[in-house]
Amino acid sequence: LAKTTQPISMDSYEGQEVNITCSHNNIATNDYITWYQQFPSQGPRFIIQGYKTKVTNEVASLFIPADRKSSTLSLPRVSLSDTAVYYCLVGDDRGSTLGRLYFGRGTQLTVWP
Amino acid sequence: DTAVSQTPKYLVTQMGNDKSIKCEQNLGHDTMYWYKQDSKKFLKIMFSYNNKELIINETVPNRFSPKSPDKAHLNLHINSLELGDSAVYFCASSDSGTSGAYTFGSGTRLTVV
Numbered sequence: 001l002a003k004t005t006q007p008i009s010m011d012s013y014e015g016q017e018v019n020i021t022c023s024h025n026n027i028a029t030n031d032y033i034t035w036y037q038q039f040p041s042q043g044p045r046f047i048i049q050g051y052k053t054k055v056t057n058e059v060a061s062l063f064i065p066a067d068r069k070s071s072t073l074s075l076p077r078v079s080l081s082d083t084a085v086y087y088c089l090v091g092d093d094r095g096s097t098l099g100r101l102y103f104g105r106g107t108q109l110t111v112w113p
Numbered sequence: 114d115t116a117v118s119q120t121p122k123y124l125v126t127q128m129g130n131d132k133s134i135k136c137e138q139n140l141g142h143d144t145m146y147w148y149k150q151d152s153k154k155f156l157k158i159m160f161s162y163n164n165k166e167l168i169i170n171e172t173v174p175n176r177f178s179p180k181s182p183d184k185a186h187l188n189l190h191i192n193s194l195e196l197g198d199s200a201v202y203f204c205a206s207s208d209s210g211t212s213g214a215y216t217f218g219s220g221t222r223l224t225v226v
Contacts, residue, residue: 034213043117043203043217044156085154092212099146099161099169101213105154 004088009108018075020107022088025069030092033064033071038085038106047086048073075109083111116140119204119218126194127226134189134221136204144168145187146215147179148203156203162187163209194225 005023012018024033032051036044048055050062050071061074075082085106093101119136126132138145146169147159161169165181176192187204204218 032212041220043205043220044215046214046216049213087156089213094209094212099144099158101158103156 003102004090004104006086006088006104006107008105009110011110011112012078013112014079015077018078018082018109018111020073020075020086020088020109021070022073022090023070024088024090027068027090028092031068031090032092033062033068034089034101035060035062035073036087036089036103038087039083044087044103078109078111080111080113082109084109116216117204117206117218119202119221121221122219123222123224125224125226128194128196130194131190131192132194132223133191134202134204134223136187136189136218138185138204138206138216140206140216142206142208142216143184144207144209145181145184146205146207147187147189148205148217150201150203150220152200159202160187160189191223194223196225199223199225 034049035047037047038044048060048062052064055062063072085108087103087106089101091101117138144163146161148156150156158171159173160179162181178190181187201220201222203220205215207215
């Protein structure tokens with residue numbers, strides 16, 4: 001399992017762009033990088049997934065450098081409702097390794113008015 | 114039209130009792146999971162089932178017994194509940210052909226007193 005390291009917490013203000021970086025030095029060739037968001041009293045929600053370069057969807061962007069040893073989740077113009085825990089997962093859990101992805105402690109993002 | 118639904122949402126019970134948590138998904142996924150989230154917010158895989166077959170059993174006490182009657186259901190039965198079993202239990206599902214793209218239920222908060 002590729003372990004990940006991300007900041008325990010981050011603070012931001014409404015309207016700012018937030019970048020959360022995740023380190024995954026031992027990422028394997030077949031591994032994907034996936035980010036989840038979890039609000040209090042809810043289950044984690046899939047945000048974005050990438051393999052290399054940049055991926056963008058309606059919620060966030062994911063930047064992955066060429067060496068893939070880190071990744072950055074970018075949330076444009078955050079609002080109070082973006083306050084949540086963000087998890088970075090790295091791995092390939094297809095086939096016999098279904099479910100073998102390490103969630104870690106995540107990053108608690110707090111957005112202030 | 115909830116994608117992954119689990120019941121009950123809250124469960125308070127005494128030590129030594131036996132309880133069950135039910136989970137159903139209507140996404141057509143072939144894989145389902147049970148996760149445990151403790152008070153420190155660590156999210157740990159307990160079990161995964163693919164097409165009703167057990168794939169992962171992550172060093173969970175045998176007091177925990179999952180049952181998958183069909184691909185859309187994965188229930189969790191817990192015997193002889195202990196104080197340390199208090200946690201939030203999440204059910205999730207995915208398509209085994211993708212990696213890391215899980216859909217989680219809203220969780221069951223189990224409190225053993």
